[in-house]
Structure formats: C-alpha cells, structure tokens
Amino acid sequence: MDDIKEGLRYAFQTKNVLTLAISGTGHSGMEAVLSNLLEPGENVLIAITGTWGDRAADMARRYGAIVNTVSSKFGTTLKLSEIEDAVARVRPKLFFIVQGDSSTGVLQPVDNLSAICRRYNCLLAVDVVASLGAVPFYMDRWGIDAAYAGSQKVLGAPPGLAPISFSPRARDVIFSRKTPAPVYYWDMKLVGRQWKCFDEDRIYHHTISSTLLYGLREGLSILADEGLEHAIQRHRTCAKRLYNELEKIGFELFVENEDDRLCTVTTVYIPDWVTWDDVALYMRRQNVTVSGGMGPTAGKAFRIGIMGYNATLQTVTYLINVLQESIKHVKLVTASKL
Amino acid sequence: MDDIKEGLRYAFQTKNVLTLAISGTGHSGMEAVLSNLLEPGENVLIAITGTWGDRAADMARRYGAIVNTVSSKFGTTLKLSEIEDAVARVRPKLFFIVQGDSSTGVLQPVDNLSAICRRYNCLLAVDVVASLGAVPFYMDRWGIDAAYAGSQKVLGAPPGLAPISFSPRARDVIFSRKTPAPVYYWDMKLVGRQWKCFDEDRIYHHTISSTLLYGLREGLSILADEGLEHAIQRHRTCAKRLYNELEKIGFELFVENEDDRLCTVTTVYIPDWVTWDDVALYMRRQNVTVSGGMGPTAGKAFRIGIMGYNATLQTVTYLINVLQESIKHVKLVTASKL
Numbered sequence: 001m002d003d004i005k006e007g008l009r010y011a012f013q014t015k016n017v018l019t020l021a022i023s024g025t026g027h028s029g030m031e032a033v034l035s036n037l038l039e040p041g042e043n044v045l046i047a048i049t050g051t052w053g054d055r056a057a058d059m060a061r062r063y064g065a066i067v068n069t070v071s072s073k074f075g076t077t078l079k080l081s082e083i084e085d086a087v088a089r090v091r092p093k094l095f096f097i098v099q100g101d102s103s104t105g106v107l108q109p110v111d112n113l114s115a116i117c118r119r120y121n122c123l124l125a126v127d128v129v130a131s132l133g134a135v136p137f138y139m140d141r142w143g144i145d146a147a148y149a150g151s152q153k154v155l156g157a158p159p160g161l162a163p164i165s166f167s168p169r170a171r172d173v174i175f176s177r178k179t180p181a182p183v184y185y186w187d188m189k190l191v192g193r194q195w196k197c198f199d200e201d202r203i204y205h206h207t208i209s210s211t212l213l214y215g216l217r218e219g220l221s222i223l224a225d226e227g228l229e230h231a232i233q234r235h236r237t238c239a240k241r242l243y244n245e246l247e248k249i250g251f252e253l254f255v256e257n258e259d260d261r262l263c264t265v266t267t268v269y270i271p272d273w274v275t276w277d278d279v280a281l282y283m284r285r286q287n288v289t290v291s292g293g294m295g296p297t298a299g300k301a302f303r304i305g306i307m308g309y310n311a312t313l314q315t316v317t318y319l320i321n322v323l324q325e326s327i328k329h330v331k332l333v334t335a336s337k338l
Numbered sequence: 339m340d341d342i343k344e345g346l347r348y349a350f351q352t353k354n355v356l357t358l359a360i361s362g363t364g365h366s367g368m369e370a371v372l373s374n375l376l377e378p379g380e381n382v383l384i385a386i387t388g389t390w391g392d393r394a395a396d397m398a399r400r401y402g403a404i405v406n407t408v409s410s411k412f413g414t415t416l417k418l419s420e421i422e423d424a425v426a427r428v429r430p431k432l433f434f435i436v437q438g439d440s441s442t443g444v445l446q447p448v449d450n451l452s453a454i455c456r457r458y459n460c461l462l463a464v465d466v467v468a469s470l471g472a473v474p475f476y477m478d479r480w481g482i483d484a485a486y487a488g489s490q491k492v493l494g495a496p497p498g499l500a501p502i503s504f505s506p507r508a509r510d511v512i513f514s515r516k517t518p519a520p521v522y523y524w525d526m527k528l529v530g531r532q533w534k535c536f537d538e539d540r541i542y543h544h545t546i547s548s549t550l551l552y553g554l555r556e557g558l559s560i561l562a563d564e565g566l567e568h569a570i571q572r573h574r575t576c577a578k579r580l581y582n583e584l585e586k587i588g589f590e591l592f593v594e595n596e597d598d599r600l601c602t603v604t605t606v607y608i609p610d611w612v613t614w615d616d617v618a619l620y621m622r623r624q625n626v627t628v629s630g631g632m633g634p635t636a637g638k639a640f641r642i643g644i645m646g647y648n649a650t651l652q653t654v655t656y657l658i659n660v661l662q663e664s665i666k667h668v669k670l671v672t673a674s675k676l
Contacts, residue, residue, distance in 0.1 A: 026544070026545065027545075028361075062521065063520065158547055160498050182520060183397075205365075206363050207363045207497045208363070212496075212547070294542075
C-alpha cells in the first residue's frame with residue numbers, strides 16, 4: 001500500500017499526503033470526491049462536457065448539494081471565460097470538471113482553472129479517469145484540490161480500484177465538515193487512516209482487495225519504469241496516427257479541433273456510406289471491439305479506445321487493417337444482396 | 339454474470355430476482371442495504387451483537403435514519419423476546435441483524451425473526467458476511483428481505499465483491515421510495531439493470547471488475563459442486579474439533595454456549611498462563627495468522643478464522659500443532675529468562 005501511494009503521487013504529480021486507492025471502480029472515486037467535499041445545501045458547479053458531468057450532477061444532488069451546471073457544446077471544450085462567468089455567478093464551494101470525457105472524446109484544459117477557483121474561494125476537482133497517465137496532468141502545479149482515476153484505464157490494472165488524491169486545502173475542508181461524510185465506506189478521514197496517510201497507526205476500515213492492490217501496484221510500476229513524459233508522448237503519437245488513418249478512409253471525427261481531442265478515446269461519426277453495425281460486428285469477430293456512442297454521442301458516433309498497454313503504433317495499424325477489411329467485407333455482402 | 343446470479347441464489351437459498359454482487363467489499367453490501375431501504379427520518383432498529391451492528395448504526399445515521407439499537411450481552415445472542423420487545427417499542431421500517439458476528443464469534447439465530455417483523459410490518463435485513471455457506475441460511479424460507487455477504491469469506495474468492503439479495507417486498511420498497519437512493523453507486527434500481535435483474539435490457543452503470551467476477555463465479559461453482567449441506571457439515575465438524583482441542587490445551591472460549599458459536603470465527607480468551615503476543619508472533623512465523631480481538635473482544639480475546647477452503651480437519655490439526663509448539667517455545671524462552 002505504501003508503494004501504491006508513492007506510485008499514485010507520481011502519476012498524479014503531487015505531494016499530497018491524502019493519496020490512496022478507493023475500493024471501488026472509477027465511479028466510486030467520483031462519489032468519494034463529492035461526498036467528502038460537499039455538505040447538504042452547499043453550492044456545487046459542475047461542468048458538463050459529456051456524460052460524466054451529468055453523472056456527477058446526479059450524485060451531488062443525491063448528497064443534498066445545490067447543483068449548478070455549465071455546459072459546452074458537445075464535441076467542444078468549455079472556454080475559460082464561460083467557466084469564470086459561471087463560477088462568479090454561482091459562487092460554488094466546489095467546481096467539478098472532467099479532463100477527458102470518454103463519452104464525447106473531448107479533452108478539457110484544466111491547467112488554467114485554479115486561479116479562477118482561488119479568486120472565488122472554491123475547491124477544484126478534476127475527473128482524470130480516462131486521461132491520467134496519457135495526457136499531461138500536474139495536480140500540484142495546476143493547483144487542483146481533488147482528482148481521481150480508475151485502475152483499469154491507462155494504468156492497465158484490473159478494474160475495481162479508484163486512485164484518488166486530495167490537496168491539503170481539500171483535506172482541511174474534509175476535517176472541518178459540520179456534518180459527517182454521508183457515506184462511511186468513502187469517509188476519507190477513516191479510509192485515510194487505513195492507508196496510513198496521517199501521523200497515526202494504520203486502523204482497519206474495510207477489507208481491501210489484495211488481488212487488486214497487487215495489480216494496481218504493477219500498473220503503477222510499469223508507468224514509473226516508462227516515465228510519464230514518454231507514456232504521454234506514446235499516446236499522442238498513436239492518436240495522431242489513428243486520426244490520420246481514419247480520415248484517409250473517409251471517417252469524420254466527432255471532435256473537430258485536434259487540440260480538443262482526448263488521445264485515449266477517439267469519437268468518430270457513424271458513416272452513412274456503410275452499414276456500421278455490421279462493420280462493428282465483423283471487427284469484433286476479429287477480436288477488435290469498438291464501442292458504441294454514449295450519452296451525447298449515443299447513436300451518432302462510435303468510440304475507439306486505445307490506451308495504456310495497447311497504445312502502440314502496431315495496435316493502431318492492426319485496428320485500421322481490421323477496420324478496412326471489415327468495411328470491404330460489409331460492402332461486398334451488401335452489394336451481393338442487391 | 340448470469341451464472342453468478344444463479345450461484346448466489348443457491349448460496350442465499352432464494353428465488354429473489356434482485357440478487358447480484360455489489361462492486362465493493364462486504365462493507366459496501368451493508369451500505370447498499372441501508373441506503374436503499376431507508377429514507378431520511380425513518381426509524382431503523384439495529385441489533386448489536388458485536389462490532390458490525392455498531393458499524394451499521396454509524397452508516398444508517400449518516401443516511402439520516404433515526405437509529406435505535408438493541409444489544410446483547412457480548413458473547414451471547416439476543417433472545418427472541420428482547421427482539422420482539424424492541425421491535426414493538428420502536429416500530430422500525432427495518433430491523434437489521436448480523437447472523438455471524440466475526441468480532442465476538444456469536445451466531446445469532448435468524449430463522450425465527452420474520453414472524454415478528456411481519457407482525458409489526460417491518461423489513462428484515464441480515465448480514466451474512468462471515469456465515470454464508472458455512473451455517474444454515476434459508477433466505478426465502480426464513481422470510482428475510484435483504485441479505486449480503488463478502489466474496490472473500492466462506493466463498494473463498496478474492497475480496498472486492500459483495501453478494502446481495504433483496505426480496506420482492508424489499509424490492510417494492512426500493513421502487514416506491516419518496517427520495518432517490520442517496521448513493522448512485524449502490525442504487526439498486528440502476529445496479530439491478532446492469533445485472534439484468536428486471537425485464538429490461540442490460541444497461542451500463544459502472545465498470546464491474548471482470549477479474550473479480552471470474553473469481554466469484556469460481557467460488558460459487560465450488561460451493562455448488564460440494565453442496566451447501568456438505569459445506570455446512572464440514573464447517574461444523576472442524577469447529578467442534580477446534581473447540582475440543584483448544585479446551586484440552588486450557589483455553590477458554592469467549593462464547594460460552596456452544597450453540598451460540600459461529601463456526602467460521604472462534605473467539606478465545608487471551609490466556610494468563612503464557613505471553614500471548616509472543617505465541618501469536620511465533621505462530622505467524624510458521625504461516626499461521628491468528629487475529630487479535632476486535633470491538634468488544636479487543637484486548638480480551640484472539641480470533642481464529644477457519645472457513646471455506648481452509649475448513650478441513652487437517653487445517654485444524656496443523657493449527658493446533660503449531661499453537662502447542664509455539665506455547666512450548668514461548669514458555670521455554672520465558673523460563674530461560676528467569
């Protein structure tokens with residue numbers, strides 16, 4: 001567990017003492033951030049750049065927070081001025097935003113938000129589930145107060161743990177709550193003691209999955225061996241190749257502006273020149289699973305996830321070959337039916 | 339996932355449609371039962387026979403329920419009349435009780451509670467984390483409305499999943515809540531859809547750990563192969579042997595009445611005739627870990643867990659041999675220091 005804390009501090013680029021892995025999937029990281037930092041009746045501002053903002057809003061409402069939202073046009077990022085206007089208007093205790101929204105494939109800049117949040121005295125929480133380890137994220141340098149990821153995305157460990165980190169400022173908020181954290185299982189005052197994040201003896205809170213801990217430790221160790229900069233560059237190179245190849249075939253990407261694209265999950269408009277469901281099915285038979293859309297992209301786009309261990313040019317080439325072959329096959333079948 | 343649902347229905351002895359595994363440890367099963375069945379301001383009655391009742395009371399308070407408790411003298415069970423008096427007095431929406439409390443080693447009868455609960459129109463929830471698969475538990479026959487376990491106890495799978503089941507009555511309560519379930523992650527209306535418990539298509543809720551699912555499926559398959567009756571008998575035989583051997587050596591069991599003892603976790607008074615910490619340490623060096631006390635038994639008793647795969651007479655014999663050898667060693671060392 002100590003090794004994992006070290007590995008996570010490296011991945012998050014933080015010195016935060018309260019850094020650990022929650023016993024649950026990425027969703028439980030979202031729950032832990034919202035339930036620890038918000039109290040009933042408090043204002044939260046949630047950025048909606050895809051499904052995950054909606055999910056956070058749903059969770060925060062259940063915890064009794066007053067939920068305000070600011071939404072981007074789907075497929076684009078929120079502009080700094082839009083965020084600043086919303087923060088100034090809402091005066092939230094917490095501003096929540098997703099760095100890489102896997103439903104839309106949008107990469108939201110989060111390096112420039114803390115100045116705004118400090119000006120209006122609000123905490124800044126960032127979801128990095130689909131981005132941590134693949135795109136730059138500097139928790140301390142960027143002044144981020146809470147962040148969480150999933151063990152099974154870029155880190156490539158089995159699903160079931162949610163890396164999470166809280167800044168000293170967020171930690172103080174947690175320790176000075178007027179009401180107890182609403183969920184015992186995610187009460188960071190207790191979970192932090194089990195992970196020995198405070199100057200106290202380790203105290204049992206729940207049975208952490210040893211199996212998953214070993215997996216996460218290995219995933220973090222692989223990331224540290226490679227080095228963050230190299231991993232980020234590798235993901236960027238693969239994504240660029242993928243964009244080029246897809247456009248060469250005639251696909252249109254959902255996120256127009258290349259700088260706004262999340263390199264781990266590429267969203268692509270469903271084409272009108274081939275029966276897409278048949279193509280996806282044929283690809284799956286060759287061990288390549290391409291996801292459907294989700295939330296704002298449901299029925300409009302499909303999603304290609306290339307991350308972590310899989311983020312190699314070989315994988316991109318293989319995917320493109322299978323894709324082209326599948327399109328050819330479906331076109332032939334369609335033609336033969338005419 | 340369908341196989342797991344079938345395996346869990348066998349383990350719980352139920353036909354409940356809403357039977358699945360929560361993505362979290364045993365604790366998250368407790369959270370799921372309380373958060374789905376209680377709404378703010380509602381009365382809950384919690385039986386305290388050890389640490390786990392206290393834990394449930396803590397959780398329920400956080401969810402805004404009005405918590406009432408009825409406690410046994412530690413090391414003994416609650417009598418039926420005590421329970422009936424408390425239910426009649428409190429008139430709770432939900433009565434919560436632990437079948438096998440691993441902190442005290444007490445086995446609470448739960449076969450005779452539903453008549454009382456029906457009379458006072460309250461739901462009956464039973465924690466079977468430390469007991470399911472090792473002692474008789476007939477969810478449907480005994481009229482139990484909610485029950486949950488842990489994947490890593492008797493079932494012997496890796497920790498990280500919490501088997502859970504709700505009766506049709508409990509399900510109706512969940513579906514007619516006035517307020518949304520307070521925690522999205524455990525909202526059974528949503529989790530139940532992902533597990534295809536309702537007549538609807540499977541709908542994504544969160545990324546379930548495939549690794550843990552395969553482990554749990556295997557654990558359930560092993561239980562089904564052996565058969566519940568045989569597994570229960572095996573645990574009983576081992577426990578009886580363990581009690582006899584411990585008493586022969588001169589240990590005193592924390593739970594006086596043999597019928598009140600939980601066969602999976604045996605609580606034993608710390609002896610005054612040998613330095614117990616040294617014995618436990620010496621045993622650990624021989625790969626036998628004996629736990630300290632917990633909650634009411636902390637500092638008073640130690641705990642021997644023999645369950646699932648380990649519940650064999652060979653294990654008991656090995657444990658007793660190592661225990662005797664360790665006592666001999668510690669006595670010799672102590673004598674040589676005098």
